[in-house]
Amino acid sequence: MKFLKNILLFLSAFVPMFVLILLKLIIDIINSNLTFNVLNTLNLCTLVILILTGICGLYWSTHEKEAGKEIYILSAQNITDKHFFGYFSLFVLFALQLDLSLISGYCTFVVIMFFIAVVYIKNALFYINPLLNILGYNFYDVTYQLREEGSEHNAKIFSKGVLLPKKKYVANIKNQNFTFIDTKK
Numbered sequence: 001m002k003f004l005k006n007i008l009l010f011l012s013a014f015v016p017m018f019v020l021i022l023l024k025l026i027i028d029i030i031n032s033n034l035t036f037n038v039l040n041t042l043n044l045c046t047l048v049i050l051i052l053t054g055i056c057g058l059y060w061s062t063h064e065k066e067a068g069k070e071i072y073i074l075s076a077q078n079i080t081d082k083h084f085f086g087y088f089s090l091f092v093l094f095a096l097q098l099d100l101s102l103i104s105g106y107c108t109f110v111v112i113m114f115f116i117a118v119v120y121i122k123n124a125l126f127y128i129n130p131l132l133n134i135l136g137y138n139f140y141d142v143t144y145q146l147r148e149e150g151s152e153h154n155a156k157i158f159s160k161g162v163l164l165p166k167k168k169y170v171a172n173i174k175n176q177n178f179t180f181i182d183t184k185k
Contacts, residue, residue: 006121008057009178013120013129014113015054021100022047034101043100058131062158062180068172071144074152076163079127080139126178127156136160137180144171157181 025043028034099105119125127139137158144153147168155173157163158180173179 003121005057005061006126007117008053009061009126009129010117010120011050011054012058012061012131013054013126015051015058015131016134018047018051018054021098022051025100028101039103039106040101043106054131058135062137064172064180068170070147070168071171071173072147072168073163073165074143074145075165076140076142076157078138078163079141080133082127124156124178127158132158138162139178155179 022044025034025040025047029036029040034040098109100109120128129137129139132139137160140157140159140163142155142157142163144155145151146153153173155171156178157171157173158178160180163169163181169181171179171181
């Protein structure tokens with residue numbers, strides 16, 4: 001289940017890029033630069049499926065209905081901006097330059113996405129997710145204590161709103177890679 005969630009979060013990170021590519025294909029078809037052939041139809045269907053899957057995965061991750069534990073934040077550092085612009089510019093250039101109307105371009109797209117997925121998931125790069133940032137989430141490196149323990153723990157937390165040190169929050173921290181806290185509840 002965790003692996004599936006990681007894959008879906010990976011896809012959600014690329015939803016803005018998939019939307020750009022889809023928009024480019026639609027505009028090219030409307031302007032008669034491309035025709036509805038098997039490959040272009042496959043491209044359109046693939047992009048729509050990837051966009052919907054990424055959005056559903058993100059919704060699933062952010063709206064989990066499991067009971068959390070009360071945590072006391074000792075320190076919280078917002079790390080949203082550390083790699084965001086390099087990543088964002090990379091996929092914008094990738095989306096605009098790749099010609100998916102060619103079989104070679106489509107195959108290259110699939111292979112590049114596979115390589116990026118392996119690196120993204122293996123290294124837990126979940127904080128590099130432009131869609132989460134667009135939706136108002138920030139990514140924090142947090143040191144916290146559980147209410148019933150005195151020991152310190154570290155975690156990466158997505159927060160819709162500002163996480164403040166020396167405050168209590170409810171979180172369902174299953175692993176140290178990421179969890180979500182909605183500070184506006």
